[in-house]
Amino acid sequence: MNKDSKIYIAGHRGLVGSAILKNLKSKGYHNLVFKTHDELDLTDTLQVASFFKKEKPEYVFLAAAKVGGIVANNVYRADFIYDNLMIQNNVIHQSYKNGVKKLLFLGSTCIYPKNAPQPMLEDYLLTDVLEYTNEPYAIAKIAGIKMCESYNIQYDSNFISVMPTNLYGPNDNFDLEKSHVLPALVRKIHLGKSLENDNWDAIRKDLYHLPIEKTDGNASKEKILLVLNKHGIKKIDNKISIEIWGSGKPMREFLWSEDMADASVFIMENRDFKDCIEDIKEIRNSHINIGTGVDISIKDLAYLIKKEIGFKGGFYFNIEKPDGTIKKLTDVSKLSSLGWVYRMGIKEGVSALYNWYLKKK
Numbered sequence: 001m002n003k004d005s006k007i008y009i010a011g012h013r014g015l016v017g018s019a020i021l022k023n024l025k026s027k028g029y030h031n032l033v034f035k036t037h038d039e040l041d042l043t044d045t046l047q048v049a050s051f052f053k054k055e056k057p058e059y060v061f062l063a064a065a066k067v068g069g070i071v072a073n074n075v076y077r078a079d080f081i082y083d084n085l086m087i088q089n090n091v092i093h094q095s096y097k098n099g100v101k102k103l104l105f106l107g108s109t110c111i112y113p114k115n116a117p118q119p120m121l122e123d124y125l126l127t128d129v130l131e132y133t134n135e136p137y138a139i140a141k142i143a144g145i146k147m148c149e150s151y152n153i154q155y156d157s158n159f160i161s162v163m164p165t166n167l168y169g170p171n172d173n174f175d176l177e178k179s180h181v182l183p184a185l186v187r188k189i190h191l192g193k194s195l196e197n198d199n200w201d202a203i204r205k206d207l208y209h210l211p212i213e214k215t216d217g218n219a220s221k222e223k224i225l226l227v228l229n230k231h232g233i234k235k236i237d238n239k240i241s242i243e244i245w246g247s248g249k250p251m252r253e254f255l256w257s258e259d260m261a262d263a264s265v266f267i268m269e270n271r272d273f274k275d276c277i278e279d280i281k282e283i284r285n286s287h288i289n290i291g292t293g294v295d296i297s298i299k300d301l302a303y304l305i306k307k308e309i310g311f312k313g314g315f316y317f318n319i320e321k322p323d324g325t326i327k328k329l330t331d332v333s334k335l336s337s338l339g340w341v342y343r344m345g346i347k348e349g350v351s352a353l354y355n356w357y358l359k360k361k
């Protein structure tokens with residue numbers, strides 16, 4: 001890529017896409033193309049074909065997808081498989097048809113078997129059964145990897161797949177039902193602290209601007225308490241207790257979205273598909289894990305956020321909600337061997353996410 005290259009960022013308003021856009025701009029790339037979901041529905045084959053024909057991007061970052069936390073994946077199973085297959089089929093196929101020089105496809109570490117040995121090497125793909133809660137999403141992501149590999153082999157294209165670990169950062173989704181654990185806990189604990197301090201203005205502002213349920217700016221305390229209670233923020237005998245889904249025992253590895261964006265741009269600048277191949281006779285598992293190689297339990301994460309926010313109350317564990325995979329730590333040796341390492345550790349990251357959340361409200 002050179003600074004004048006025409007680069008299309010699919011999903012530029014999302015968590016990762018917005019960070020990729022920021023990273024590219026900061027490095028002097030200026031010929032950038034992007035469209036909102038309303039302007040271009042990537043599940044629509046005709047719209048995507050006409051967009052590529054008109055714009056002719058040279059490079060593509062495919063960061064648009066149907067994304068959500070464990071419960072959203074489990075509930076909206078059809079949407080997660082349909083939307084993701086359609087988006088990636090359309091974007092990857094039109095990239096081939098329109099001579100895109102290089103494409104980066106973003107998968108996820110949920111492509112690996114539920115009980116994969118830890119840490120997980122790229123070669124563990126398709127060696128055992130997947131985690132049930134996100135099987136449809138994972139199947140779509142595996143199809144994306146195999147689509148990139150197959151086009152590279154048959155058509156000599158240059159499509160690279162990366163498998164990010166759990167991500168968080170600016171422009172994250174804070175919806176308490178559909179989001180991932182980190183933004184959900186930041187928001188719930190912030191609401192818990194506001195309740196602890198009788199800061200009803202802060203609670204009203206939160207519910208109004210980032211609605212978990214549309215509550216108007218003047219909602220009564222009783223109505224607000226009902227909404228909070230429904231989302232696992234409970235006041236019992238003047239003590240606040242916050243719901244943690246599952247047992248709190250699962251381990252997760254978290255990467256700051258701006259580090260993810262930096263790794264994505266680094267790979268686009270420094271790596272071609274042919275560099276990712278180990279066996280030229282049977283090309284497979286050419287994807288690259290992106291993570292930190294460090295994980296933390298959900299329980300410890302909750303206590304870390306509690307400390308950062310200054311919440312004095314407690315937690316309760318709701319085992320009616322799924323735990324998901326018990327551990328999914330990436331082996332990042334392939335990525336490290338290229339010379340890329342992450343910058344933001346989890347402690348600073350939690351603080352940065354909370355500050356972003358407070359400013360955004």
Ligand SMILES: NC(=O)C1=CN([C@@H]2O[C@H](COP(=O)(O)OP(=O)(O)OC[C@H]3O[C@@H](n4cnc5c(N)ncnc54)[C@H](OP(=O)(O)O)[C@@H]3O)[C@@H](O)[C@H]2O)C=CC1
Binds near residue numbers: 038108164
């Ligand atoms: N967040 C995470 O923890 C992880 C994410 N990933 C992967 O990283 C990539 C980016 O994820 P993330 O940034 O978190 O996701 P976000 O939900 O934050 O962003 C996704 C973006 O895609 C857009 N989009 C979704 N559907 C369509 C569509 N049909 N047409 C056009 N645009 C669409 C969304 O627009 P709109 O909101 O308007 O629909 C949004 O801007 C995805 O491939 C995801 O699978 C991988 C591992 C972990």
Ligand SMILES: C[C@H]1O[C@H](OP(=O)(O)OP(=O)(O)OC[C@H]2O[C@@H](n3cnc4c(=O)[nH]c(N)nc43)[C@H](O)[C@@H]2O)[C@@H](O)[C@@H](O)C1=O
Binds near residue numbers: 137167
């Ligand atoms: C990125 C990844 O994201 C999804 O997988 P996940 O890692 O399980 O994602 P999660 O962030 O939603 O949960 C992590 C853990 O945390 C627990 N947990 C506690 N309390 C809350 C809570 O309040 N909200 C959420 N969401 N989880 C909670 C939760 O029960 C689980 O044990 C995949 O479906 C798939 O899409 C994928 O690739």
